Amino acid sequence: MALHYGEKNLGVKDIFGEDVGAPLGGVFTATQGLTTTWNSPLDERGIIGAAMGLAFSGDRCVAEIQFCDYIYNTIDLLKLIGNQCWASNGDWNMPVTVMTPVGSGIRGSIYHSHSFDATMTHIPGWKIVMPSNPLDAYGLMIACLKDPNPTMFLKPKALLRVEGNEAIPGEPDLTPEGKKLLRDMIDKPVVGDTSNWKPRWPEGLTDYTVELGKGKIVREGEHVTVVSYGRTLPLCAQAADALLAEGISVEVIDLRTLWPYDWEMISESIRKTHRAVFVNEDTEVTNFGEHLLRRTVEEHFYDLEARPRLVAGAFTPGVGLADPLEMASVPQLGSITQAIREVVSERA
Amino acid sequence: MKAHSPKTKVVETAPLAISGTKVKFRLDAKTLTTVHDYMVKSRVLEERLIRMYKQNQGYFWLGCPGEESFLVPLGMMIKKGQGLDYDYMHFHYRASAPMLVMGADPMDSMRQMQNTATDPYSGGRNFASHYSKREWNVVPITSTIETQYLSAIGTGIAQKRHGGDSITIVTGGDAGTAEGDFASCLVWASRPGNELPILIIVTNNKFGISTPAHTQHGEKNISDRGKAFGIKSATINGLDVEESWFALKDAIEYVRKERKPFLLEANVSRLYGHSSATGANFITNEEDPIASFEGKLEKAGVLTRKEMDDLREKYNAEFLDMSKRVKDEPMPDASTIYDHTYAGQKGRYW
Secondary structure: OHHHHHHHHOOEEEEEEOOOOOOOOOOOOOOOOOOOEEEOOOOHHHHHHHHHHHHHHOOEEEEEOOOHHHOHHHHHHHHHHHHHHHHOOOOOOOOEEEEEEEOOOOOOOOOOOOOOHHHHOOOOOOEEEOOOOHHHHHHHHHHHHHOOOOEEEEEEHHHOOOOOOOOOOOOOOOOHHHHHHHHHHHOOOOOOOOOOOOOOOOOOOOOOOOOOOOOEEEEOOOOEEEEEOOOHHHHHHHHHHHHHHHOOOEEEEEOOEEEOOOHHHHHHHHHHHOOEEEEEEEEOOOOHHHHHHHHHHHHHHHHOOOOOEEEEEOOOOOOOOOHHHHHHHOOOHHHHHHHHHHHHHOOO | OOOOOOOOOOOOOOOOOOOOOOOOOOOOHHHHHHHHHHHHHHHHHHHHHHHHHHOOOOOOOOOOOOOHHHHHHHHHOOOOOOOOOOOEEEOOOOOHHHHHHHOOOHHHHHHHHOOOOOOOOOOOOOOOOOOOEHHHOEOOOOOOOOOHHHHHHHHHHHHHHHOOOOOEEEEEEOHHHHOHHHHHHHHHHOOOOOOOOEEEEEEEOOEEOOEEHHHOOOOOOOOHHHHOOOOEEEEEEOOOHHHHHHHHHHHHHHHHHHOOOEEEEEEOOOOOOOOHHHOOOOOOOOOOHHHHHHHHHHHHOOOOHHHHHHHHHHHHHHHHHHHHHHOOOOOOOHHHOOOOOOOOOOOOOO
16 A cells, blocks of 8 residues: 555655566555556666666666565665765655565465574664564655655564554554455456556555664563564563563653664663663574674663573574474574563573 | 756767878767867876875876776766756766766875875765765775676666656676676566666776686676676677767667667776786877877878877876865864765764
8 A cells, every 4th residue: 555655745756676566466466557567577676776777867667586585695685775865965866665574473384484683784874764663664665755865674484464453544454344445456366357446545645654774662571571573572562562461661662763763762671671682583694683682781880780692593494384493593483482481580 | 956957068079080090080070079088087086196196186087088988988978967857877987088088086086095184075984986976876896806797777667767858877887797786787677678878888808907808707898798688788889989979879779769788898997906906007009099199180180190289288287286185175084984884874883
């Protein structure tokens, strides 16, 4: 719906990538029914390169890499897009949005389960977002489409079918009837002749925007700060709810924008709780959470009453397909809950 | 969008036919003289930049000596300006000649060589010959080989949608065509029903730094690769001014009018090696297109030896003076390292 709003109101002229256009509308059907979509050759470097050129032309585009597992052969292009403004001393800006599904959770095996936040946050010049719920997904996409800089929209694929508990302004209410109505309006039927199908977009959609660089406190607490984003964020919130029964009060921050991130919010929370846990599912070595840990230690060493922790994916070459392998490779509710419990129980 | 009229117009009047000599030009004397002037200007600039490098007034040099016969006519046919009504240039790092033709200040090239704060192309951040000028649709030149063939796709798409006769021009070398990005450009430029108005240029100097092309490439001509995609293509002697001129004219007219790609391979020389990394010394066993052209101009009576020598001396003196003046210009301030990470952003932002 945000992309629909973008092509109607924010000057988006191209939404493209492999299978992004009709008839499929994306392998997760997230681009169904849009009017500026088109299918590209199966060529990730061509997709990112085309997006770069469109940005040079001033035309706003959204380019999709079908799974982030396949974005790795475009790293130098992402670096180039990120440095064009800087390298030209401000002469060129690059209004381009790239979106790609990330992470585990759909039993995607070795090449459909990669994360990309650790690698992407190594590339300067981009603004990088990763929502954890539909409302933020909408508001962050609108923010990306308004920004004159390169923006990377990481879609946690495990959450792509998860309903939120806050309605997007303009969509039908979140009652069972309202949800069915929305499905009937914008989801292409999976059976029957759909050659003439067109979506009926909600008319009241707005430019509801989540400001880039601003996190959100999703649980207020006093004993420990937990910082996460994407798939692991709802797990952290669940852990916080469960730990209340043990008398543990957890403050959960949804970072939402990975770069530039809301250090002020993290910092203020750590000053209050004196304990910190960072949670994401990318592999643990040179993980973005390690950067947050480093900054926490450097700037809050004397505020801390326990060793801060990183809960992240195992440093394995991939996420194995079998259920026990995937579950052991990336953080789950149990491992997150246990890590929080340990940090809170640790004596200073 | 700020619009500019093309500074240089292609004017073709009566061809120069000089009886009694073996040299016959198809171009008129005025055009020939203009081309020659820019060729010499470009060469003298590059030689000045090499001297600056060798005199420790810069860290690195690479440029286009040996390609002027092709690049100057190219520069003269560019529709210069900002925005979709004008040509987009995705040059590689041998582009001083067309930049000068478009009106670039030679002193700016020296500023970039000396990485001064006044360098208008990168503010002292990038190597020599890494031009960037939004006002003229010259996108930032990068050191990555062949990625320009990918970004060209995007401006081509935008221009195709926009209509009119503006085109995308992308240049690169022969060695880099081994990269998949070159193949990507051929695929994307020739999608059925979505062909793109891109002039795909390869200047073939027959080397990749030290590696001879014939030891790595089995194809007879690089332009032959266009045939598989139905892309009109040609291989020409880029050392000959007139052959270059008319091949470029035909190719550019085709792309402007048909809104389809053209693959043009120009065989050229590499007269000072790959870059300063290989010494930047004059190579004597390759054809010097300026010497060849001057021989013809003299024979045809278009210019005398003295006129041509005087022209070179004039540019030598001018550019020597510029290089001295550049010495006094300031280096970038260390406090600016974060500036322009994002549009309009100054200082550390995180």
